Amino acid sequence: MKRELLQNIKAMPLDTEAIDRAGFLSAVVAVKAAGSGEITIAVKDCDTAEGGFEAVKDPLVVLEGKATVKDAQAGDLVNFDLDLVGCKQFIKIEFTGEGKGEGAAVIVLGDATNVPVEAPAVLGE
Numbered sequence: 001m002k003r004e005l006l007q008n009i010k011a012m013p014l015d016t017e018a019i020d021r022a023g024f025l026s027a028v029v030a031v032k033a034a035g036s037g038e039i040t041i042a043v044k045d046c047d048t049a050e051g052g053f054e055a056v057k058d059p060l061v062v063l064e065g066k067a068t069v070k071d072a073q074a075g076d077l078v079n080f081d082l083d084l085v086g087c088k089q090f091i092k093i094e095f096t097g098e099g100k101g102e103g104a105a106v107i108v109l110g111d112a113t114n115v116p117v118e119a120p121a122v123l124g125e
Contacts, residue, residue, distance in 0.1 A: 007116035014105035025111035037098025072099035
């Protein structure tokens with residue numbers, strides 16, 4: 001089962017670039033808190049990578065409505081589970097709040113419609 005799981009996800013560093021979520025219905029976003037306090041996630045979507053991104057209106061895009069973690073401490077790993085069904089092809093993720101800072105972040109896309117997922121190229125190859 002574990003090997004099957006690894007062939008059905010796509011993990012990548014999260015930056016300010018548009019993420020092509022074509023073929024994926026869910027995601028987990030993890031961010032390392034750089035400071036103490038609140039961290040809130042916002043999901044924006046668009047039909048094109050260069051287009052005008054707008055906030056996703058579905059209040060359940062972040063599962064269980066947990067778009068804010070109130071008591072993050074510096075160094076904590078904070079996860080946000082996303083339901084991307086109904087989102088447009090390209091998404092952007094933004095964080096706000098006192099705990100956000102410049103912590104590292106990653107997105108893992110899941111629930112692939114086509115498997116196995118083609119892995120992104122490894123740096124240096």
